[in-house]
Amino acid sequence: MLTASDEARINRHVLIEAGHHSKAIVALTHEGSARLTGNVEISAGDGADLTVVTIQEWDDEAVQLDQHDILVGRDARVRHIAITLGGKVVRLSTNVRYAGPGGSVECLGVYFTDAGQHQEHRLFVDHEPVHCTSNVEYRGALQGDGAHSVWVGDVLIRAAAHATDTYELNRNLVLTDGARADSVPNLEIETGEIVGAGHASATGRFDDEQLFYLQARGIPEHEARRLVVHGFFAGIINRIGLPGTQAHLMARIEKELADSIDSAFEPAAAATR
Template identity: 60%
Template sequence: MTATDLSTDHSRAVADGAHTHSSDPGGVGEAPESSRAARLRSFDVADFPEVTGSEEEWRFSAVDVLAPVLADRAADGHLEWTTTPQELPVGVTLTRLDPAAAVAASVQAPGDRAAAIAVARSGGATALSVARNTVVDEPVEITLTGRGDDVRGHLVITVGESSEVTVIIDRVGSATYSEFVSVDVADNAHLNLVLLQSWDSDAVHAGEVVARLGRDARLRGTVVSLGGRVVRLNTSAAFAAPGGDIELFGLYYSDAGQHLEHQLFVDHAAPNCRSRVTYKGALQGKGARSVWIGDVLIRKEAEGTDTYELNRNLVLTDGARADSVPNLEIETGEIEGAGHASATGRFDDEQLFYLKARGIPEDVARRLVVRGFFAELIQQIGVERVEQRLIEAIEAELEVTGA
């Protein structure tokens, strides 16, 4: 028997002046049409029909704006790559794979049309590899700069057995960009992967990130989406062997007319694995939109699973909307724990009252609340210069808000 949408605090939250509600009185949400694991995966674009927006995985998306990345056509643009440090550490290589090798090196096939087109039209993949038994002390940072072109991208990241590395990928400039990112974390390896969407305000970005973890492997993944007109990231991670640990963090700040969407799928297909998902977002301005969909599947063979996912949204002005949809499928009762929580709302009146009662002006008090809302997530990144940059970016957003 499969138990679907069991949670201690389940809500499908839509804020347009902001309110939060559970999808039913008992805390048990709507059952999905089918298991998340049943969705199509293929390298063949023809296997994916044209997207109309009525499909389950696209019904919250800005399909009209994403139309260029959903069209199966050549895209001759390129992103400019720069690495920091310029000379990569010993044991770390950056190479180019031909199309056949790129497909063979990917841990699984794309799960949506945009990603399949990205693979088919990218002419191969860029491969970032870390040799086995390699500990890289300094982060490896890749900056991808767009010049306003249509671009398709395919990136393969492989972390060898018993290796440790932090990889930062920062997207800046402007582009209409679709991508497929494959991440393979071998046995006893540890990857800290930070994905920054720092695009200009007119950029359009549709990406899929797929990860596979070996025995006792650890993945810490952080997604930060601040820039772009529309950003849609579909992230999935699967345990291929026991003992794995996944922590996925997300931070987003949607302004007027901006659509930021994050879909996640954690596939517990092996016993005795742990996962934690924590995403937080703020919204301000008319037409600001965020979408968070978190799916967790605990398969019948995944005994001893320990999983929890959390999404919180803070609405700063009228006219903003946040959709938050957590889903949990459980196929075995032999687990350590499983749950999810989701909420959307305005400033906490009690927090504001407490601060104002101590002589702090309301505008300063609001800033402190927002800073505190994001502080825990920022500290999880583990790279000081990136953390400081995000603090400054949020301060800049608050200047626009006037909070």
């Protein structure tokens, strides 16, 4: 855990190595207020099963610029999960390479961007060995004037990367006016000998059908909105594998939602008095 004081300037280099056929979950958490620049090197040996979770719960004035470089061994499995719930400016770049055939990578992410915050997540997955897979899924919610998120996903399937299977998805839920989400999925394929490759991106407001379904069963609109967003994020957070951390993050998201939705309904409530 990195807990920093105001005005702290930090440069760091973290090395995470999982030996052959090992299994581990590593969590990097960030709190407080600081200006952090860093590099995290992640290496999974042949047959390893490694999960790395990076959690950004910075105060409002914090700035973080991080790069994570992942090397996946033969028949290894790596999950990289990024949770960004704070900070004035957070930019996390994640790069994935494969050291041998049969490697599997899952890059998951959740971000909740508030007024005046800039949160940026960039990924590059470089497929070169044969029979490797990658799955990327990031979900974000934005609220408040000036809230800005950027997601860029790049996947390169090189000419020698036969039997590659890859997919990337980014979904954004805009909760209020004045927020902006930029989403750019990119896919470059140099061989036709693949299992599958695709990408998708969606940005919008609440699903009216979901809200109608819940309200038709007697659930008030503000509670229905909370339930929709809760389910939107829970699908990724529940895959972290650390129950205590999952519960803490969902509670943090619930607080963000309560502040946003309750304030949105205050004028309507006042008008009915």
